[in-house]
Amino acid sequence: MQIHFIAIGGSAMHNLALALAHKGDMVTGSDDVIFEPSKSRLKAKGLLPESFGWYPEKIHEDLDAVILGMHAKEDNPELLKAQELGIKIYSYPEFLYEHSKDKTRVVIGGSHGKTTITSMILHVLNYHDREVDFMVGAQLEGFERMVHLTDHNDFMVLEGDEYLSSPIDRRPKFHLYKPNIALLSGIAWDHINVFPTFENYVEQFQIFVDSIVKGGSITYNEEDPEVKKVVEASENAIRKLPYTTPEYSIEDGTTFLETPEGPMPIEVFGKHNLSNLAGAKWICQNMGVDEDDFYEAIATFSGASKRLEKIAEGKTSVAYKDFAHSPSKVAATTKAVKEQYANRKLIACLELHTYSSFNPEFLKEYKGALDAADEAVIFYLPESVAIKKLKEVTPEQISEAFERNDLKIYTNATDFKDFVFGQDYGNSVLLLMSSGNYGGLDLNELKGKFSS
Structure with missing residues (x-):
């Protein structure tokens, strides 16, 4: 495919561009400014625009798709040209759904913890050499990119962000993924420039739970009262699987997780991270990883980038x-x-x-x-x-x-x-x-x- 990125320099956008180029697609892009590390990473793969700015001549009928980033404006000249030519325009989440519509989609949502939980899941799967497609919001140790796409993997693991999809699509990203397996970690009011009231913000998570495909499942943190209320009130025909913070202890600055085999030292710490770990464990088990294998792998997880x-x-x-x-x-x-x-x-x-x-x-x-x-x-x-x-x-x-x-x-x-x-x-x-x-x-x- 020939794909052009409008606003290629964003953290998520440039990782998607790198993933598509790695998959073998022909990728071009534009942006008015690109900061590090995006700039160096795009340059290393030959994807850095020759000059910054918007160039309508980059939009032509041979393009299979245009992917539009949030950084662009509604009157972006490249966007207007794509609309004029009738080229298919995707937001970032729309494209990820299109790629994964025939896969089993695993979506991790919540106001907090979603990056860490997604990272834990990917760490465990990678530890056991289980290949999946994925999109996560942080750079992970052992992974070249934050996005990985293939034509053959059965699963797609997605961090489900509640922020808006694109300048011309005001829906939260995680409304577009239609998960088969979902997780909801917590609800705490955020993004007030988009969701001016707490009630309006909570409504986005209600829509997310209702978007899970029939017969799918929601693993949810029942210690969070808003999460519990939203999930249990949903009439969607899905399995509802609650989780709670596991038992743990701290000795001389080391956290020990209680497991069926006894206390196990882990590298992450804090009640919120132990709660994240419990959610990740249930998702991994839903994906076919048994409990013992999960514990073996999670003992070596040191955290997502920028998180503690x-x-x-x-x-x-x-x-x-x-x-x-x-x-x-x-x-x-x-x-x-x-x-x-x-x-x-x-x-x-x-x-x-x-x-x-x-x-x-x-x-x-x-x-x-x-x-x-x-x-x-x-x-x-x-x-x-x-x-x-x-x-x-x-x-x-x-x-x-x-x-x-x-x-x-x-x-x-x-x-x-x-x-x-x-x-x-x-x-x-x-x-x-x-x-x-x-x-x-x-x-x-x-x-x-x-x-x-």
Whole structure:
């Protein structure tokens, strides 16, 4: 097939482009800006556009399809040309469904945990040399790409994102996959620029559960009250398979999972990750992996990229960074790290970076999110608020929202860096949480603080 990507540089889009090129399709693409690592990865495979910008002449009748990324606008000149010529235009999720419509589709949904659960499933399958097609939202150890497509594999494992499909398709991505086997990990309000009320957000998960093919199954976290309510209220003719957090213990900084063969040390930690593990286990069993094989493989799983990633360690100190930014993720990650290192001081730093986190109403959702930390720090740049064309957010609003009187708040990148580098980390844990870059903080330089 000849396929053209409009906005090829996105994290998901460039991985799909690489996967199709690897499969043997002829791939071209355009974008107005492409950042690393997408730029280098596309260049290495000969897929980087010769120049940035939109070129309608790249759209011609010999194309079998155009794949449209969220970064493009509705009036994109290449999109308009494709519409004029009547070329088939797919959103990212539409194309993945089209590819997998004759396969067994396994879709992992939820406000939090979906990347980790999908990663766990793929790790276990890869460990046992079981080939599947897949799409996951993080780079995984042992995998060249975040997307892998074939004509012959029976299963397609998909991370089911609830964000919008494309500029001309406002449906959440996971509404398009029509899973045979599905999982729902948790529901906590997010993406308020698209789903302005909690009720509207929850409705998307109701639609997801109802989209599961008849006779299929939903594995769901029954410890999450919203998930339980949504799944149990669905009248879809599917099997409903609840899961709960398994028993575990912590000894000298190592988490042990209780198994039928006794306690087993694992590399991930935190109640939320043990819950994720339980969900992954049931999905793997639905895919034909027996329990013993699952445990053998999961013992070697060290986590998905950007999820509780250890960045430095000394004799009595350790530093982690995590992609957590929504209230539920921040709370779960902070509690997990404190539980794992109960006898060390926890310094938790959260960068407010997203559209939602600068909304005064949504900000209240962060109440108690950093309570597990011994020292809690917020960093944000007022210019980020201005760029998003939002009303000014004051330190007083933030302090009031978190309901923590000793909250330290930094609004300048240099001041935040001085704080981070000025700490004595003896018998301490530093936890950095953001979907941004902490104002350009040099994490390699930070390692020097933990080398002794």
